[in-house]
Amino acid sequence: MTPETAILVAIIVPLVGALAIALAGRFSANLREAATAITSISLIWVVWGLLPTLMDGGRPSIEVSEIMPGLSIAFTVEPLGMLFAALASGLWLINSIYSVGYMRGNKEKNQTRFFACFALALSATMGIAFAGNLFTLFLFYELLTLSTYPLVSHKGDAATVRSARIYLGVLLSTSIGLFLPAIIWTYSLAGTGDFTAGGILAGKLDDPEIGLLLGLFVFGIGKAAVMPVHKWLPAAMVAPTPVSALLHAVAVVKAGVFAITKIIVYVFGIDFLFDAPSSQWLVYVAAFTIVTASLVALRQTNIKRLLAYSTIAQLSYVVMAAAILKPLAEVGASLHMVAHAFGKITLFFAAGAIYVASKKTEVHQLRGIGRRMPWTMAAFTIGALSMIGVPPTGGFVSKWYILAGAFEANNLVAIFTIIASTVLNAAYFLPILYMAWFEREPVGGKEHGEAPFLAVLALCITAILTLAFFLFNGPVIELESQVVKGLN
């Protein structure tokens, strides 16, 4: 298989998988789960098979259809997209293991639809990761929104449908109302929307408009949840926990910050943007989002909503890192995508495991739970420490790079924001850890042990990955440094 075909195969495999899952679901649940496993393993094989080419500096690309002159569906693999695709496909396998444990443990309905839509969402994610131009990115971005809608509204009761409406409403209206005009504007300025090293807008746009266009992109990409377009993320927490874990900690939200990073690097060009004072607002908005979301997280009593607000803050880390516009910070942005993915998926897995085992959803119910669910809470602890950025977890590495970039740019706002948010993260995670490990369980609580084995296995794997990323992050740094090679 040439790398070019591998790109298409990576998008088609989950599609075929979705069909297979839907068909297999008619016969037996085990067959269906086997279809999911085979699909996700094949996807990993295809996607990770592209890594050597990328490491050697290859940029495989393929055009599928030229819809109109200048407007085509085309794919190019570059380091940012490679990392995102590798991350999403790898975590999908672990998440599938977890999902089986969770969905069965919870006796959820419509499991076939759930697994089939999940595969569809992964196909859209691959399309986003490998998109070679803005139009293709937009196409799969919308597909991802639509394919995750049935997952968010999975439960189907009135409250869930209402939340799912917010989810769809915010994501679709921002993308059509802001993202699409930004894309059209870019095409009309540059005559192309291809992602090109160094950007395509240099010299074609002047100062106040640069900031405006950047704003259309940043707020149009609602999946990045930069305030004030973040409301959909807490709303999406009505979904089953595996959805929150993979989609609303990894695939969907990362698709947002990934798209913003990619646009900053390949459409604007970081040097071009650095010289435009009107683009500076993005750092402030991201900083505001980080601090505000952390403050809101402090006040949350529901575990999943707390994690959602923490995600909003962490996403803006990536946006802020990209907006610092320095090579080290860009590398930090991509590292943080990985580190946060490992840490946050662990936290969601743990929250879901707690729910399956004990039906507990609130923070205050976690007193003494560490003794009943030691594995789960150990993983939770590792995830939480990574969010705060304590070594030896992955979160430390990415914060280090972002801070280094901020110092390089002399960006005091960014530096102080990182420090402040570290304190805030500690303030909302450490009490939970203390409660779970050191406080005594109230008498008369429900007797329960660990969650189903598959769920615990999955969350242990991601916890180990969180730790491992602290030590073995070399290949990622090497790969992502290619993005900023040759820049100041």
Added chain:
Amino acid sequence: MDLLAHLPALQVIVPMLSAPLIVLLQPRGLAWAGATASALVSFAIAITLTLAVLDGQTLEYAMGGWPAPFGITLAVDALTALMLLIVTGASAVALLAAKPSIDQQIELERQPLFYSAWLLALSGLVGIVVAADAFNIFVFMEISSLASYILIAGGPDRRALPAVFKYLMMGTIGATFYLIGVGLIYMMTGTLNMADMEARLGDVTDINPVLVAAGFITIGLALKAAVFPLHVWVPNAYTHAPHMVTVFLAACATKVALYVLIRFDYMIFQAALDGHQIQFALFAMPLAILGILVASAVAMFEGHLKRLLASSSIAQIGYILLGASFVSIAGLSASAAHLFNHALAKGGLFLAVACLAYQYRDLRLSQLGGASTRMPWTCAAFVVCGLSLIGVPGTAGFISKWLLINAALGSGAWGWALVAIILLSSLMAVVYVWRIVEALYFLPPKEGEVAVSEAPMQLLIITGLVAVLNIYFGLFPQVPLDLANSAAVLLVEGTK
């Protein structure tokens, strides 16, 4: 002369002559088979003509060998070919799927008459499209209108009668206005042939009657085309017509009137009248914008499925008119592309409605509970066509929206405001399409109701096919785009 040269005439003659024959086919099912065969032949003729046009030919045909300006001529260029594809395609697809739905709605003994009226409507519509003189357009317009009154009133729904009466009134006023306009032009030029009119109008010294004629023709056709605010006949007519008739008429009937409107204004008046471009733009653009916004807003609050989609049709007519009002190649090709894409999307939606209606008697949104589990394929097709109506990328609807937005950007200082309006109305489309989706997928089924299952295979397969076409033409839109583009070039360059 080879067969190709006769095709423009056959395009009209085949359905027209098969119409009386169908009446004779009394035995069960034969009338349907005959009508479908005739519609398929028309479709095949339209495809052949399109291929010839794509080859760069412009076909002209003189009826009975009498050359223009004495005889009746038919002409086929790119825009004609595109319209022929839409009209014959909609009719063929609707008839192919129609049998189960028609059997349910119309008594067996009346069916031959019904199918015969259908073919008359078809031949009238294609007649309007291929006719190259103004009076025959009127004749064909009357044929198609009278036949479609019968079609709409032909269903079991008695409310269709007042709806048709309204349609008849408005339609007659529109046709009369058109005829008055044509009469005025005849008075000034002494010809009915459109090419001749264009040539002779240049020599007319007293321009006032021509101005009046332009007013009458534009308004009359706007009435027929359901341009806002002359659209009041549409919602009831579409809602209470037999479901398959709605598929056919919603996909093409108003568009044909719009086609004539664009032809007249671009090919005849703009050449003859100084400043007509600006007058046309000033007339059409506000109406288009109002139509888009008001009709979308009405659709957002409409509770009946068919009426909601009918309101959306009025908004979509607004898009087509908006593109035409830019008076630019980009704008017109966006309009022409939207003619095609909207026919695909709306045709597919009404087909899905016909599937739903086969099982659900009451099509109010609140009554559609449980549809998604009982009719999963229908609902899936509905969602795909709905996305195309919204203009989500990857579907046909996106292509024309993209073209329209680009044309708006190129239309001058107000371009951004127009883009904002187009995007706003797309968001409104999200709202009204999603209201339907939520009704289909999340409303609980009514208690004590007999469980229903999927629509008949015949209906379902065609519906699915149209849904797939919506995606296909979103990814590979070359053919309609080529046609739309050459049509636009022809219309704009032809005036110079």
